[in-house]
Amino acid sequence: MGTKFEGFPNVIYAQQFSRIFLEKYFLPLTDEMQVLFENRGCELLRGKRMISFFYQPSTRTRMSFEMAMDYLGGKVVFSTENAREFSSGAKGETLMDTINVINRYRPDVIVIRYDHKIGAELAAKVSHVPIINAGDRKPGQHPTQALLDWRTIFKHRGEIDGLKIAMVGDLDKGRTVRSLSYLLGKFKGVKIYFVSPPNTRMGSDVKRYLRRHNVEFTESTDLRKIAPLVDVVYQTRAQTECGTIINRKHGYFIVDKTILDLMRTDAIIMHPLPRVDEITVEVDSDPRAVYLTKQIDSGLFTRMALLKMILSPKS
Amino acid sequence: MGTKFEGFPNVIYAQQFSRIFLEKYFLPLTDEMQVLFENRGCELLRGKRMISFFYQPSTRTRMSFEMAMDYLGGKVVFSTENAREFSSGAKGETLMDTINVINRYRPDVIVIRYDHKIGAELAAKVSHVPIINAGDRKPGQHPTQALLDWRTIFKHRGEIDGLKIAMVGDLDKGRTVRSLSYLLGKFKGVKIYFVSPPNTRMGSDVKRYLRRHNVEFTESTDLRKIAPLVDVVYQTRAQTECGTIINRKHGYFIVDKTILDLMRTDAIIMHPLPRVDEITVEVDSDPRAVYLTKQIDSGLFTRMALLKMILSPKS
Amino acid sequence: MGTKFEGFPNVIYAQQFSRIFLEKYFLPLTDEMQVLFENRGCELLRGKRMISFFYQPSTRTRMSFEMAMDYLGGKVVFSTENAREFSSGAKGETLMDTINVINRYRPDVIVIRYDHKIGAELAAKVSHVPIINAGDRKPGQHPTQALLDWRTIFKHRGEIDGLKIAMVGDLDKGRTVRSLSYLLGKFKGVKIYFVSPPNTRMGSDVKRYLRRHNVEFTESTDLRKIAPLVDVVYQTRAQTECGTIINRKHGYFIVDKTILDLMRTDAIIMHPLPRVDEITVEVDSDPRAVYLTKQIDSGLFTRMALLKMILSPKS
Numbered sequence: 013m014g015t016k017f018e019g020f021p022n023v024i025y026a027q028q029f030s031r032i033f034l035e036k037y038f039l040p041l042t043d044e045m046q047v048l049f050e051n052r053g054c055e056l057l058r059g060k061r062m063i064s065f066f067y068q069p070s071t072r073t074r075m076s077f078e079m080a081m082d083y084l085g086g087k088v089v090f091s092t093e094n095a096r097e098f099s100s101g102a103k104g105e106t107l108m109d110t111i112n113v114i115n116r117y118r119p120d121v122i123v124i125r126y127d128h129k130i131g132a133e134l135a136a137k138v139s140h141v142p143i144i145n146a147g148d149r150k151p152g153q154h155p156t157q158a159l160l161d162w163r164t165i166f167k168h169r170g171e172i173d174g175l176k177i178a179m180v181g182d183l184d185k186g187r188t189v190r191s192l193s194y195l196l197g198k199f200k201g202v203k204i205y206f207v208s209p210p211n212t213r214m215g216s217d218v219k220r221y222l223r224r225h226n227v228e229f230t231e232s233t234d235l236r237k238i239a240p241l242v243d244v245v246y247q248t249r250a251q252t253e254c255g256t257i258i259n260r261k262h263g264y265f266i267v268d269k270t271i272l273d274l275m276r277t278d279a280i281i282m283h284p285l286p287r288v289d290e291i292t293v294e295v296d297s298d299p300r301a302v303y304l305t306k307q308i309d310s311g312l313f314t315r316m317a318l319l320k321m322i323l324s325p326k327s
Numbered sequence: 328m329g330t331k332f333e334g335f336p337n338v339i340y341a342q343q344f345s346r347i348f349l350e351k352y353f354l355p356l357t358d359e360m361q362v363l364f365e366n367r368g369c370e371l372l373r374g375k376r377m378i379s380f381f382y383q384p385s386t387r388t389r390m391s392f393e394m395a396m397d398y399l400g401g402k403v404v405f406s407t408e409n410a411r412e413f414s415s416g417a418k419g420e421t422l423m424d425t426i427n428v429i430n431r432y433r434p435d436v437i438v439i440r441y442d443h444k445i446g447a448e449l450a451a452k453v454s455h456v457p458i459i460n461a462g463d464r465k466p467g468q469h470p471t472q473a474l475l476d477w478r479t480i481f482k483h484r485g486e487i488d489g490l491k492i493a494m495v496g497d498l499d500k501g502r503t504v505r506s507l508s509y510l511l512g513k514f515k516g517v518k519i520y521f522v523s524p525p526n527t528r529m530g531s532d533v534k535r536y537l538r539r540h541n542v543e544f545t546e547s548t549d550l551r552k553i554a555p556l557v558d559v560v561y562q563t564r565a566q567t568e569c570g571t572i573i574n575r576k577h578g579y580f581i582v583d584k585t586i587l588d589l590m591r592t593d594a595i596i597m598h599p600l601p602r603v604d605e606i607t608v609e610v611d612s613d614p615r616a617v618y619l620t621k622q623i624d625s626g627l628f629t630r631m632a633l634l635k636m637i638l639s640p641k642s
Numbered sequence: 643m644g645t646k647f648e649g650f651p652n653v654i655y656a657q658q659f660s661r662i663f664l665e666k667y668f669l670p671l672t673d674e675m676q677v678l679f680e681n682r683g684c685e686l687l688r689g690k691r692m693i694s695f696f697y698q699p700s701t702r703t704r705m706s707f708e709m710a711m712d713y714l715g716g717k718v719v720f721s722t723e724n725a726r727e728f729s730s731g732a733k734g735e736t737l738m739d740t741i742n743v744i745n746r747y748r749p750d751v752i753v754i755r756y757d758h759k760i761g762a763e764l765a766a767k768v769s770h771v772p773i774i775n776a777g778d779r780k781p782g783q784h785p786t787q788a789l790l791d792w793r794t795i796f797k798h799r800g801e802i803d804g805l806k807i808a809m810v811g812d813l814d815k816g817r818t819v820r821s822l823s824y825l826l827g828k829f830k831g832v833k834i835y836f837v838s839p840p841n842t843r844m845g846s847d848v849k850r851y852l853r854r855h856n857v858e859f860t861e862s863t864d865l866r867k868i869a870p871l872v873d874v875v876y877q878t879r880a881q882t883e884c885g886t887i888i889n890r891k892h893g894y895f896i897v898d899k900t901i902l903d904l905m906r907t908d909a910i911i912m913h914p915l916p917r918v919d920e921i922t923v924e925v926d927s928d929p930r931a932v933y934l935t936k937q938i939d940s941g942l943f944t945r946m947a948l949l950k951m952i953l954s955p956k957s
Contacts, residue, residue: 049433052374059682061712063705069409072428075378079432082376082404089712093409094699094723109917109934113702116938117709118679287424304424308431364748367689384724387743390693394747397691397719408724602739619739623746 021142021322024132026158026191027221031198034162038317042163045316046309049083057086060323063114064091066125066146072285073146073156076308077123080315086323089119096127111135111143120323142322147187157284158191160314164307165244168280172199178238180207180265181248181290183214188284189248193218197225204229205238209263233263239274246282247291247303268292275300282307336457336637339447341473341506342536346513349477353632357478360631361624364398372401375638378429379406381440381461387600388461388471391623392438395630401638404434411442426450426458435638457637462502472599473506475629479622480559483595487514493553495522495580496563496605498529503599504563508533512540519544520553524578548578554589562598562606562618583607590615597622651772651952654762656788656821657851661828664792668947672793675946676939679713687716690953693744694721696755696776702915703776703786706938707753710945716953719749726757741765741773750953772952777817787914788821790944794937795874798910802829808868810837810895811878811920813844818914819878823848827855834859835868839893863893869904877913877921877933898922905930912937 029038048054062081064074070093078088095110107126114122115138124135125146132145132153147154166172175196179189183206193214196202204222206214206229213231222229232238239245247267267281272295275281283291283303295301320327344353363369377396379389385408393403410425422441429437430453439450440461447460447468462469481487490511494504498521508529511517519537521529521544528546537544547553554560562582582596587610590596598606598618610616635642659668678684692711694704700723708718725740737756744752745768754765755776762775762783777784796802805826809819813836823844826832834852836844836859843861852859862868869875877897897911902925905911913921913933925931950957 052433069407071407071410074407075405075429075432078405079434082402087712090705090708092699092701092705092723093407095701106916106918109915112934113915113938114705116935117705117942118682119709285424285428286421288421304427305431308428312432367748384722386722386725389722390720390744390747393720394749397717408722600739600743601736603736619742620746623743627747 022132022136022139023142023144023155023318023322024136025145025153025194026155027194027197028155029159029195029198034159034198038159039163039166041317041320042310042313045313045320048316049312053083053085055085056320056327057081057084057323060086060121061089061119062086062121062123062319063117063119064088064123064146065095065110065114066093067095067127067131068125069093070125070147073125074123076311077144077146077315077319080312080319083312084316084319084323086120086319107131107134108138111139115139115141121319144318144322152187153191153194154187154284155191156315156318157188157311158195159318160307160311161188161192161246161282161284162195163310163314164280164282164302167306167310168302169243172196172202174201175199175244176203176205176242177244177246178205178207178235178242179214179246179248180235180267182212182250183208183248184212186248186284189246190215190218192246193222193227197221197227202227205242206231207233207235207238207263207265209233209265233265235264235267235271236274239271240276243276243279244282245271245275245279248284249286250288250290266290266292267295269294271295272298272300337447337451337454338457338459338470338633338637339451340460340468340509341470342509342512343470344474344510344513349474349513353474354478354481356632356635357625357628360628360635363631364627368398368400370400371635371642372396372399372638375401375436376404376434377401377436377438377634378432378434379403379438379461380410380425380429381408382410382442382446383440384408385440385462388440389438391626392459392461392630392634395627395634398627399631399634399638401435401634422446422449423453426454430454430456436634459633459637467502468506468509469502469599470506471630471633472503472626473510474633475622475626476503476507476561476597476599477510478625478629479597479617480595482621482625483617484558487511487517489516490514490559491518491520491557492559492561493520493522493550493557494529494561494563495550495582497527497565498523498563499527501563501599504561505530505533507561508537508542512536512542517542520557521546522548522550522553522578522580524548524580548580550579550582550586551589554586555591558591558594560586560590560594560596562596564599564601565603565605581605581607582610584609586610587613587615652762652766652769653772653774653785653948653952654766655775655783655824656785657824657827658785659789659825659828664789664828665796668789669793669796671947671950672940672943675943675950678946679942683713683715685715686950686957687711687714687953690716690751691719691749692716692751692753692949693747693749694718694753694776695725695740695744696723697725697757697761698755699723700755700777703755704753706941707774707776707945707949710942710949713942714946714949714953716750716949737761737764738768741769745769745771751949774948774952782817783821783824784817784914785821786945786948787818787941788825789948790937790941791818791822791876791912791914792825793940793944794912794932795910797936797940798932799873802826802832804831805829805874806833806835806872807874807876808835808837808865808872809844809876809878810865810897812842812880813838813878814842816878816914819876820845820848822876823852823857827851827857832857835872836861837863837865837868837893837895839863839895863895865894865897865901866904869901870906873906873909875901875905875909875911877911879914879916880918880920896920896922897925899924901925902928902930
């Protein structure tokens with residue numbers, strides 16, 4: 013199975029995964045993981061050691077990974093959100109020192125969140141232990157989020173080809189929409205509607221990638237015009253406290269009752285969380301809202317599947 | 328047993344517990360927990376998962392809960408004191424998002440310390456997983472502290488009825504004295520002597536509750552007058568660095584050799600810790616000082632008992 | 643075996659260990675630990691409980707201790723780098739309160755990093771549970787670092803007698819060079835070359851100790867003159883961001899290609915990490931550089947050996 017997993021055993025970029033891998037190997041494995049979870053866990057990774065090494069707090073992502081390890085019977089032998097303390101000085105160099113040091117303790121996998129862009133990539137270059145990128149910095153990637161988003165959509169639609177998706181909000185800073193865009197480039201007939209204020213448009217690197225992979229995209233400042241057209245509204249967080257207020261001056265970006273009424277009945281609403289007020293609370297109880305339910309579950313099953321593939325590829 | 332435990336399986340307020348529950352079920356169970364502890368633990372909660380979710384550091388309380396879980400054979404699957412990072416924005420709403428997310432991972436219990444008043448209550452409203460309030464914000468509650476204080480007093484006196492207790496210090500900000508006052512309202516003939524500077528008097532909400540429950544109380548600014556009268560001197564921490572110095576201008580609030588000499592020989596001195604200088608070190612070796620010994624032990628047995636009740640009510 | 647271990651079961655100062663202990667008991671035990679590590683761990687300390695109690699973040703040291711505990715089958719039941727929160731106020735007093743509280747939970751060992759000099763010593767005075775000093779504050783000690791440095795040198799040279807070692811950098815603030823100097827005072831014919839700017843020379847307390855123990859030492863500001871003479875170049879971190887730049891004005895303290903070319907072929911280069919730029923990256927691949935390899939390994943085996951001695955002295 014591992015032979016199909018390009019770039020393995022490291023998980024660094026969303027685009028390292030092929031369509032074949034995603035559909036034939038990854039997806040069924042996440043479903044197996046769901047069964048293990050519903051059975052309250054297993055001992056598959058007994059004796060395996062994970063280190064969570066976060067250069068900035070990300071309680072949500074760290075919890076998802078550590079719960080995934082626990083449900084598989086593995087152990088989180090060391091966990092920190094204070095890793096920045098290690099790196100007092102010349103940044104890139106010290107990251108390599110750090111990864112070298114951690115390697116000497118021979119854990120079975122390192123989950124890293126770095127506060128600079130190329131952290132996980134650099135780490136994987138020097139590490140003999142598999143590296144999982146739990147998010148790097150802006151604009152960076154968050155490949156496990158892309159995988160879980162991908163799975164959420166696939167489980168809902170049964171396929172990705174022909175997907176129409178709106179990505180809304182601070183698109184230039186959002187790791188999640190960047191990583192998901194890269195992943196969608198693997199599929200056919202996908203159309204992305206970027207909806208953002210003019211000052212937070214999707215980066216040109218991603219747009220070049222989409223053009224190269226024949227992914228159609230448009231840019232807009234009014235979610236009301238886009239909402240009726242799409243299978244998925246993927247909302248993202250305003251990265252500054254006053255971000256949403258500023259946004260309102262330049263267009264319409266909030267998912268609320270108005271948008272719900274415009275959306276198709278078979279569409280879904282996603283959000284990587286945490287949410288501020290860019291999705292109003294009234295939306296939560298709508299059956300199309302999956303950000304507090306199926307999307308979270310997909311995150312757990314996705315991380316379980318990755319850990320299983322990396323730490324026990326044969327079983 | 329669980330049927331007697333009002334509000335179960337959540338532990339939110341001190342006053343949710345009935346007298347019957349406390350005396351007939353809770354107290355004997357804490358004694359059983361002491362035996363388990365002295366036997367160096369057990370496997371009663373094997374396979375059970377606790378999440379410690381703290382919005383502010385509280386090393387002391389977190390340690391007590393996590394040690395309790397360990398002595399029962401359960402597992403702390405995730406622990407953070409950085410939870411505030413989750414809540415970037417509209418506070419109450421995001422707490423509910425957070426609790427919803429944690430619920431998807433299906434832990435068996437969530438221990439939460441929140442930095443706003445109604446945190447645990449809100450959490451319990453949306454959570455399908457039992458919530459234990461490990462302290463919320465000012466003026467808030469700290470029900471497990473109230474239970475351990477209650478147990479400490481009960482184990483010493485053999486009953487609560489007729490108790491005379493001095494509560495000393497920053498009474499308006501102290502969660503512990505607030506929660507303990509609520510709990511004492513369940514008993515007969517209790518008299519509370521509040522001793523504090525005029526500007527940190529006990530809140531009127533608590534006083535109204537005490538009147539409604541026929542608990543006698545007085546207010547004073549001189550501990551020397553009160554010390555000879557009471558079974559318990561319950562000292563609290565000056566919440567500001569210079570607090571105690573300010574206090575001294577307005578009365579006498581320090582527990583020292585002078586107070587020791589005035590106290591009854593069968594009285595005890597309690598403190599929720601951490602202490603600054605409101606109890607002088609010379610007091611520590613007095614047999615009446617229980618804040619570094621029996622009160623800590625009661626904290627462990629209390630949290631073990633609560634976890635046992637919530638996670639293994641039948642065994 | 644424990645009878646030979648002066649000061650046991652606490653590990654507070656580098657100088658508490660005798661030469662006999664180090665050579666006859668400690669060193670062979672670290673080699674046994676290496677075998678256990680290479681076998682991916684054991685269950686020797688099953689049921690034993692360690693508490694990591696750090697008053698300041700030290701991800702590196704904490705990781706080494708917690709991995710050591712894990713490879714021996716013991717459990718880290720509580721871990722914090724936020725312990726400072728405990729100590730809101732009168733420092734020394736509150737540390738004693740804290741240690742008293744932790745003792746009530748009856749862990750089997752407490753690993754403490756304190757932010758004041760005499761922390762571990764104070765802790766050991768009140769604790770019934772063994773204390774391991776994981777570094778105290780400036781100028782303080784870091785005895786487990788001294789032991790691991792000692793082992794690294796011993797494994798390389800086969801003995802310590804006759805050692806010529808350069809200690810380079812901010813010597814007045816560096817705990818590690820202080821602790822190592824104390825330890826080297828136990829051996830014969832050792833010569834230490836202190837190389838530092840005039841304003842960061844080794845403290846007079848250490849120099850007095852060395853004179854008393856007949857350890858020869860010199861002071862210099864040019865590593866190029868010293869490098870050809872020594873078995874070990876022990877580099878330390880510039881403690882301020884701009885420290886190294888300042889240093890360059892006052893002499894020559896960087897380990898780079900120039901120094902490599904001057905050093906003997908059988909010498910080694912050590913560093914306690916984290917490194918800033920006082921060793922250039924080009925040095926890393928030289929076989930004499932052990933700071934990212936054998937020195938790290940020695941740290942793990944040293945901490946495993948200490949934990950084994952303290953927690954399972956008979957086995």
